[in-house]
Every structure is written in C-alpha cells, then in structure tokens.
Amino acid sequence: MMSAQNNGLQTEFQRKGYMLQDQFLTAEQCDHFLDIIAQFKQKNESPEIYRKVRGRSLRYSVIDGEKIEQHLPEIAHLYQKVNEFVRDVSNKELVPLDNKKVGINVNITPRGGEYRWHYDRNAVTVLLYLNEVRGGELELYPCYRIYLKNQRLLFLQRWLDRIIQIGAIRHFFGKKVVVQPTQGRMVMMQGTRCLHSVRPVEDDRERINCVFSYDTPDAKFLVEKNLDRYLYTQEALTSDPNYVASTDSSQAS
Numbered sequence: 001m002m003s004a005q006n007n008g009l010q011t012e013f014q015r016k017g018y019m020l021q022d023q024f025l026t027a028e029q030c031d032h033f034l035d036i037i038a039q040f041k042q043k044n045e046s047p048e049i050y051r052k053v054r055g056r057s058l059r060y061s062v063i064d065g066e067k068i069e070q071h072l073p074e075i076a077h078l079y080q081k082v083n084e085f086v087r088d089v090s091n092k093e094l095v096p097l098d099n100k101k102v103g104i105n106v107n108i109t110p111r112g113g114e115y116r117w118h119y120d121r122n123a124v125t126v127l128l129y130l131n132e133v134r135g136g137e138l139e140l141y142p143c144y145r146i147y148l149k150n151q152r153l154l155f156l157q158r159w160l161d162r163i164i165q166i167g168a169i170r171h172f173f174g175k176k177v178v179v180q181p182t183q184g185r186m187v188m189m190q191g192t193r194c195l196h197s198v199r200p201v202e203d204d205r206e207r208i209n210c211v212f213s214y215d216t217p218d219a220k221f222l223v224e225k226n227l228d229r230y231l232y233t234q235e236a237l238t239s240d241p242n243y244v245a246s247t248d249s250s251q252a253s
C-alpha cells in the first residue's frame with residue numbers, strides 16, 4: 001500500500017473531492033481476498049437486494065461489516081490499515097464508523113446489477129476494486145451538492161438533492177467522471193459531497209469490491225435505521241430513505 005506523504009495526494013483530494021490510485025493493492029492481495037470471499041459465499045447466503053429506482057436501481061448483494069468482522073477478519077484488518085492512509089490524505093481525524101454493519105462492506109454485483117445514484121452518509125469513502133469486469137463503471141460527480149450544514153433543514157436538503165440529481169441538470173452543471181473497475185484500483189472520495197452510482201455490470205463475472213467508510217469520531221447520522229434496512233435487507237420499503245449525513249460541522253472538504 002502506498003504512502004500518502006510527499007506526493008501531492010492531499011492537495012488533489014482536497015481540491016477535486018476525490019482521488020484515484022492504481023495498484024493500491026497488488027494482484028496477489030486481490031486474488032487472496034477474492035478467494036476468501038468465495039469461500040465465505042459457499043457457506044453463507046448473501047441475498048440479492050433489489051430496490052427499483054427510476055433511472056438507475058439498486059441491485060446487488062452485500063456482505064456487511066458485522067459478517068466481515070466475524071468471518072473475514074483480514075478484510076476488517078485492511079479497513080484499519082487503510083484508515084492510516086485516509087488520515088494522511090484527508091489531514092483529518094477520521095475513524096471507522098460506530099455502526100459496524102455499515103463501516104465495511106463487500107459489494108457483490110452480478111451481471112445486470114447496478115447501484116443507484118446517491119451520496120454516502122459519511123465524510124470519506126474508499127472503494128477498492130478486487131477484480132476487473134466489463135461494465136460496472138463508477139460514475140461520479142465530484143463536489144456536486146448544495147450541502148446544508150444545518151440538519152434542521154433536512155427537508156430542504158432532500159429537495160435540493162432531488163433537484164440536483166435530475167438528469168438534465170446533472171449534464172449541464174456537473175462534471176462527470178467515469179471510473180472503470182480494475183484489479184487493485186482505489187478510489188477515495190468525499191462521500192457526502194460526491195454524487196455517485198454504478199453502471200450495470202455487463203460481465204458474466206461478478207464485480208467484487210470493498211467499501212470502507214470513515215468519519216469524524218463524533219459524527220451522527222440521521223435516517224440511519226431506515227437506510228440500513230434499505231441497503232442491507234430484503235424488507236419491503238416504500239421509498240428510499242434519503243442520504244443526509246452527519247451533524248458534524250468539519251466535513252471533509
């Protein structure tokens with residue numbers, strides 16, 4: 001894993017709202033993680049979550065952080081290691097989330113699977129791609145949000161988020177970045193500021209990646225319970241609980 005020191009990554013991350021690094025993990029490391037994930041999958045069910053959304057749905061399966069801690073401790077260890085890198089690059093006191101289920105995820109996206117447009121609830125998110133597949137590109141609008149610090153304005157934040165996500169507005173005002181998932185590639189982004197989604201996977205192979213979430217030690221999240229049910233269970237829910245993040249005022253931008 002590369003060190004963030006002396007190479008301008010800090011400025012890049014702070015200026016652009018995201019950064020990308022290839023060979024963050026070696027092919028051997030990725031293959032090893034893929035192996036242990038495959039072993040886990042043989043013994044454990046990971047049901048498909050399918051939430052229909054106009055434009056782009058959420059369709060994937062996920063190993064949540066509680067299961068990872070119990071069955072895939074090497075990935076939990078990597079989450080801690082990557083935390084050092086994240087602190088270096090962000091120059092902030094960022095830590096793993098208190099909510100264990102959410103902090104670390106392994107997303108498994110089969111052919112036809114995709115991930116809806118959203119912001120993350122937490123300040124900084126790291127995506128680690130363990131394999132290369134056709135399709136399944138990450139689409140990202142960095143620093144594309146009118147972000148209200150005052151959480152009492154939640155209704156207004158939701159409204160702003162809805163407006164800004166309208167396709168025509170995105171095309172006109174946003175600058176889209178498309179990232180192909182390749183083995184060992186890492187993307188680090190300001191989760192609450194970057195609008196992102198995943199294009200449909202076109203490969204017969206599943207797209208497999210780690211999602212590591214970090215925030216300041218005092219961060220609190222609204223809509224937490226409903227959002228967790230939406231992302232991690234097959235329970236019927238009428239709508240997408242919105243992404244509005246922490247009460248913390250020192251967000252990562």
Ligand SMILES: O=C(O)CCC(=O)C(=O)O
Nearest residue numbers: 107115127138198209211
């Ligand atoms: O898999 C990706 O590239 C993005 C996943 C994501 O945005 C998430 O899990 O919140």
Ligand SMILES: [Fe+2]
Nearest residue numbers: 118119120196
């Ligand atoms: Fe995300």
